[in-house]
Amino acid sequence: MKIFFRNIHLYLSLVSGLIIAVVCFTGGVLVFEKELEQAWHPERYQVAPASTPRLPLAQLTEAVRAYKPQATITGLKVYADPARTVEFSLAGAPGGPGGEQKGEDRKEGRPEGADRASEGRGGERGGENSKAEKGEGRGGKEAGKGGKGGGGEGGRGPTVFVNPYTAAVTGELNYRETFFFTMMALHRGMVGGPVGKLVVGVSTVMFLFIIGTGIVLWWPASRKVVKQRLQVKWSGGWKRLNHDLHIVLGFYSALLLFVFAFTGLAWSFEWFNKGIYAVTNSPMERPEPPVSALPAGTAAVLPATPEATPSTDDAVVAAPSAPALSADAVLVQARKIAPAAVYYALQLPKDATGSIRVATLRPNAVYENATDEVYLDQYSGSVLKSQTYEQRNLGQRVRGMFKPVHTGSIFGWPSKIVSLIVCLLGVTFPITGTIMWLNRLKKAKKKQRKLATAA
Known part of the structure; x- marks a missing residue:
């Protein structure tokens, strides 16, 4: 029986070994993506807290518009930490890199305007498959279309960082142009398009069988062998050392x-x-976000289908009788609702009926994206809908745990260090395993030559 499992282990490893090594290596690099990104570009994320109060968000918004006159601001993120910059998410140009990135956000189920660098891998990225994280953020259709409550036109653009005390732009992040995006693309096979992603996926399935058969092959036949299987014999020859390392x-x-x-x-x-x-017996699709009540005298032009956009032949939208809430007013409301939040992520509405989505993170959150969310009427500021992390359905919570578990961030630095070590070991196993296989082939050939000579 062990010969059967050894053959499965061997041939699957030979087929997928190189892919597994690349995935493990890039995964190890991405474990500390957030920490490395902030260490390489501290000016983007950190400022010296001033004795003066923070400037109004309206003034910071004007600074971003002066810096990027053609861009559309889709959201912003304000941290409770006085030493953090304010992050503005911008929409990109249709068909450009921003448009592609928007597709990746949709695939991850991330809210448009969320800063990938501040949330770690993606995505990676994170993230990054069709409808893969509908249970997280806005998710599903809404994230892809901008939804009733937010987004902006033309795809995802850069994130702009602003000093909250001086309104100076401290940096800009275009994720697709970073080293970590390249690592993420290799990690998920995106460099090869749909075929590349399929190859990585199939190799991952093979890896599960390789690990399972490896445990079967490791299992000692007697108690005397247990000690040998649990300790590396550093004093042995290179073949024995290679064997033990594997x-x-x-x-x-x-x-x-x-x-x-x-x-x-x-x-x-x-x-x-x-x-x-x-x-988990949970619905995969999330309900559409609530809509804001149009003030009297306002006529909104809405597309006939979610995919459509208003044309030049549409009627002119009448000016609302009451102005929409400012970002400062929304932030004041959000702080009343969640006064102890680590950050406040505001996703702005894209049309006259959209609601403002506010995501907040508690200090004791289960993981970094385990946010509570509330939808506010963009005119009155009244709460239209709210949902805590615990109120998400079981499927959303289980799916949401996959990213922190996969990246090793679930328990902070200790689990990240362990994950990095394990990923680096994963790179070595295809190498040590191949050496073991070649040694066996060489040994078998010598045995055959001896038998032939004896005959």
């Missing part, structure tokens, strides 16, 4: 590698995500 370290890292591979399937296969919601 067998012993493979056993210690098997569980985490299995977890990383299993959660990684969520970014490769839509059926896997549907399975999460099916198993």
Whole structure:
């Protein structure tokens, strides 16, 4: 029976070993993406707190508009930390890099305007498969279309960082132009388009079988062998050392590698995500966001279909009798609702009926994107709808845990360090395994030559 499992382990490893090594290496690089990004560009994220109060968001908005006159501001993020900059999310030009990025945000189920760098990997990225994270952020159709409540025209553009005390623009982040986007694209096979993503997904499935068969092959036949399977014999020859590095370290890292591979399937296969919601008996689609009550005398031009946009033949939209709330007023309202939040992410409406979405993160949140959300009427500021993280359905909460588990950020720095070590070990296993296979082939050939000579 072990010969059967050894053959499965060997041939699957030979087919997918190179892909697995690349995925493990890039995954290790992405573990500390957030920390490295902020260390390389501290001016974007950190400022010296001033004794004077922060400037109004309206003044910061004007500074961003002066810096990017043609861009549309889709959202902003204000941190409670006085040493953090204010982050403005901009819409990109249709068909340009921003448009592509918007597609990636949609695939991750991330709210448009969310800053990928401040949330870590994507996506990576994160993130980054069709409808993969409908349970997170705005999700699904809404994130793709801008929804009733936000977005902006023309795709996702850069994030602009502004000093809240001086209104000076301190930096700009175009995620698609960064080193980490390249690593994420390699990690998920996006460099090869849909075929590349499929190859990575299939290789990940193979990796699960490789780990399973590896545990079967590791399992000692007697108690005397257990000690040998749990300790690396550093004093042995290079063949024995290579053997132990593969067998012993493979056993210690098997569980985490299995977890990383299993959660990684969520970014490769839509059926896997549907399975999460099916198993948890939860709806995958999120309801449309609420709409704002149009003031008297306002006539809104709305497209006939969600995909359509108003044409030049549409009637002119009448000016509302009451102005929409300013970002400062929304922030005041958000602070009343969640006074102890780590940050306040405001997603602005894209039309006259849209609502303002405010996402807040509690200091004791389960993970970085375990946010509470509230929708406000853009004219009156009244709460139209609210949902805490605990009120998300089970499928959304389970799916939301995949990213922090996959990236190793679930327990902060300790789990990230362990994840980095395990990922680096994952790079070595295809190499040590191949060496073991070549040594066996060489040994078998020598044995055949001896038998031939004896005959």
